Every structure is written in C-alpha cells, then in structure tokens.
Amino acid sequence: MPFFSTGRLNILYCESIGEIMAIHEIRHPLIRHKLGIMRSADLSTKSFRELAQEISALLTYEATKDFPLENTTIKGWCGNVVVEKIAGKKVTVVPILRAGIGMLEGVLSLVPGAKVSAVGIARNEETLEAATYLKKLVDDLDQRIALIIDPMLATGGSMVATIDMLKAAGCREIRALVLVAAPVGIEKVLSIHPDVEIYTASVDEGLNENGYIIPGLGDAGDRIFGTR
Ligand code: PRP
Numbered sequence: 001m002p003f004f005s006t007g008r009l010n011i012l013y014c015e016s017i018g019e020i021m022a023i024h025e026i027r028h029p030l031i032r033h034k035l036g037i038m039r040s041a042d043l044s045t046k047s048f049r050e051l052a053q054e055i056s057a058l059l060t061y062e063a064t065k066d067f068p069l070e071n072t073t074i075k076g077w078c079g080n081v082v083v084e085k086i087a088g089k090k091v092t093v094v095p096i097l098r099a100g101i102g103m104l105e106g107v108l109s110l111v112p113g114a115k116v117s118a119v120g121i122a123r124n125e126e127t128l129e130a131a132t133y134l135k136k137l138v139d140d141l142d143q144r145i146a147l148i149i150d151p152m153l154a155t156g157g158s159m160v161a162t163i164d165m166l167k168a169a170g171c172r173e174i175r176a177l178v179l180v181a182a183p184v185g186i187e188k189v190l191s192i193h194p195d196v197e198i199y200t201a202s203v204d205e206g207l208n209e210n211g212y213i214i215p216g217l218g219d220a221g222d223r224i225f226g227t228r
Pocket residue numbers: 096097098099100121122123124128130150151152153154155156157158159185211220221222
C-alpha cells in the first residue's frame with residue numbers, strides 16, 4: 001500500500017475503493033522519541049503507562065488544532081478584555097476498553113470538560129473479530145465531537161465497530177486517536193468511514209500472522225494493566 005508523506009499528513013491510496021485518503025501521522029520529535037521508548041520489551045508497566053498518556057496528550061493537541069474560536073469579553077485586571085474561547089460543539093472522549101483507558105488521562109489533561117463515553121470491545125484472539133460487551137454513551141452525542149481513543153489500530157475491526165455504534169447513536173463528527181496503526185486497519189476504517197479523521201503517532205509496517213502490529217507495541221492492554 002503506497003504512502004506519500006506531505007509533512008504531517010500522509011496520503012494513502014486505498015486499493016479497496018480506489019481512492020486517495022489522508023491520515024494524520026504526527027511525526028513530532030517528542031512523539032517519535034517517546035514511542036521509541038515504548039517499543040522496548042523491557043519497559044516497566046509504570047513507564048509504559050506514563051508514556052501512553054503523554055503521547056495521547058500530544059495527539060490531542062494536534063487533533064483539536066482546527067477547533068473554531070469565538071471572541072468573548074471578560075473582566076480583566078485592567079478592565080474589560082476581549083479573549084478567545086473554543087466555540088461550537090463540545091467533546092466526548094470514547095475510550096475503547098480496556099486499553100483505551102490507558103490514553104484517557106492524557107486526553108482529558110487537555111480537554112478536561114469532556115464527557116466520557118465508554119465502549120467495551122474485545123478482539124477474539126483466534127478469529128480477530130471484534131465483540132462488543134459494553135456501551136455507555138453520553139446521551140447528546142449529536143451535539144458532540146467524538147474523540148475515540150485506543151492505542152492499537154490493527155485489523156480495524158474494533159474501531160469500525162465503535163464508529164458504527166457512535167453513528168447509530170447520532171454522532172456526526174468523529175476523530176480517532178491511536179498510538180500505532182497498521183496500514184490494513186487504516187484502509188478498513190477509511191473505506192467504510194471516509195469521514196473519520198485518524199491521528200496516530202506511527203503508521204507501522206503491518207500485522208503478523210496473529211494479527212499483532214509489527215513492530216508495534218505488543219499487547220497494549222496487557223502492558224498498560226500489567227497483565228499477561
Ligand atoms: C486491542 C486494542 C484494540 C484492538 C485492535 O484490544 O486495544 O482495541 O485490540 O485490534 P483490531 O484493530 O484488530 O480490532 P483487545 O481486544 O486485545 O482488548 P484489551 O483492550 O482488553 O486488551
């Protein structure tokens with residue numbers, strides 16, 4: 001699958017639908033450095049967790065950079081002053097449990113007023129099919145921008161299931177933040193949901209025979225929660 005890099009926006013030719021699509025691969029030095037440390041097999045659970053939250057905050061910074069602003073007048077120390085505030089829709093952060101929890105604090109550190117819509121999806125390790133076991137969404141999804149968070153976008157099954165669920169509940173603007181993405185997963189998401197914007201710290205090489213991203217991070221949920 002060919003990629004053409006134009007700075008932070010990678011252009012992906014999606015073979016299944018014959019269209020060119022865009023993915024935001026944020027190649028900032030801080031992100032590259034932190035992700036490099038996360039790839040080490042020897043990293044402690046504590047460090048892995050901290051870095052996941054730090055990169056998530058940096059991805060949030062990028063994923064919100066086009067949020068519209070409006071002027072408002074407030075009382076400042078020397079009288080009235082016109083300041084800017086974010087206008088328009090509010091945000092709901094959508095962690096895909098369990099591993100998505102490992103990004104939540106980082107995202108909320110930048111959008112502290114956001115409501116959280118939790119989605120529980122487990123990937124069957126043999127079939128790689130995504131099965132939903134929890135859905136706890138905010139009730140005004142039609143008025144919110146959803147920021148879906150999950151460290152890993154592998155086959156794309158979990159992400160597509162989450163987007164399907166959010167759209168069925170009325171959500172109209174969705175962005176996906178993932179630490180690492182496989183090209184096949186990106187293609188699956190964008191071919192089904194071309195309106196969704198994907199932000200990632202890295203587009204990796206591909207998947208191994210067990211559906212794990214290579215070089216990837218291993219099992220992100222296990223590394224965040226310290227389970228095996
Ligand atoms: C992992 C990961 C994604 C999914 C990605 O979760 O956090 O949700 O797999 O794979 P996919 O793109 O092929 O669907 P997993 O189902 O292992 O559950 P966990 O979060 O409980 O570890």
